[in-house]
Amino acid sequence: MIQVKVKCFSQVKYALGTHELALELEIGTTTAELDKLIREKADGKLDGVSLRVAVNQKYVPEETVLDDGDEVAFIPPVQGG
Amino acid sequence: MVKVEIVNGSIDFFPPDDNRRQDGAELVFNGRVRATEHGENIIALEYEQYDGMAETELTQLANETCKKFPIHDLFCNHRIGKVSVGETSLHVVIWSKHRKEGLEAMIWFISELKKRVPIWKWAILEDGTRIPSECKH
Numbered sequence: 001m002i003q004v005k006v007k008c009f010s011q012v013k014y015a016l017g018t019h020e021l022a023l024e025l026e027i028g029t030t031t032a033e034l035d036k037l038i039r040e041k042a043d044g045k046l047d048g049v050s051l052r053v054a055v056n057q058k059y060v061p062e063e064t065v066l067d068d069g070d071e072v073a074f075i076p077p078v079q080g081g
Numbered sequence: 082m083v084k085v086e087i088v089n090g091s092i093d094f095f096p097p098d099d100n101r102r103q104d105g106a107e108l109v110f111n112g113r114v115r116a117t118e119h120g121e122n123i124i125a126l127e128y129e130q131y132d133g134m135a136e137t138e139l140t141q142l143a144n145e146t147c148k149k150f151p152i153h154d155l156f157c158n159h160r161i162g163k164v165s166v167g168e169t170s171l172h173v174v175i176w177s178k179h180r181k182e183g184l185e186a187m188i189w190f191i192s193e194l195k196k197r198v199p200i201w202k203w204a205i206l207e208d209g210t211r212i213p214s215e216c217k218h
Contacts, residue, residue: 007131009201078197079195079202080128080135080198080202081112081200
C-alpha cells in the first residue's frame with residue numbers, strides 16, 4: 001500500500017468538505033483511478049466538472065502512477081486575474 | 082528578465098522606468114475588481130491559490146512569454162485573499178522595443194494565466210454570501 005495526500009481547492013474543497021485528505025491506496029494506483037475515487041466521495045457534486053491533475057505541484061498526464069508520499073491535487077477550472 | 086510575486090495584501094506597483102534606452106514600449110495592465118458579478122452587487126473577490134504551485138506556474142508562464150515574444154522584461158504581481166471592489170488584483174508590466182510585440186505578449190500572458198495558474202476566486206455579496214466567480218474575460 002502507499003500513502004498519498006490530496007490537496008483540495010475551490011469546487012473540490014466545497015464538494016469534499018475538506019482542504020486535504022490522507023488516503024491509503026494500492027501500489028500502482030493511477031491518477032485516473034484516484035480521480036474516480038474522489039468523484040465518488042464527492043457524491044455527484046463534481047459531476048461534469050473538468051479536473052486537471054497535479055502531482056507534487058506539477059501538472060501530469062491522467063494515467064500517471066502514484067508513488068508513496070505523493071501530493072496530489074485535482075485542479076478545477078482556474079480563475080486567476 | 083521576469084519578476085513574479087503572489088502577495089496576500091495590497092500590491093506594490095512597479096514604477097515607470099525612465100532609464101530604458103532600448104524599450105519604446107512600457108505596457109501596464111491593472112486588473113481591478115468590478116462592483117457586479119452575475120448582475121449582483123459585490124463588495125469584494127476572494128482569491129485562493131495552490132500555495133507554491135501557483136507562483137511556480139506563474140513564473141514558468143512569464144519565462145515562456147519572454148521566449149515566445151521579443152520582449153525584454155515582464156513583471157507581474159497577483160493578489161490572493163480578499164480584494165475589495167476597485168482594487169487591483171493583477172498588475173503586469175511589459176517592456177519591449179515596439180508596442181506590437183508588447184501588446185501581443187500581454188494578451189497571451191493573461192489569457193494563459195487564466196487557463197493554467199492554480200488560482201480561484203469567489204465573489205462576496207453585500208450580505209456576506211460567497212458565490213463562485215465565473216468571469217473568464
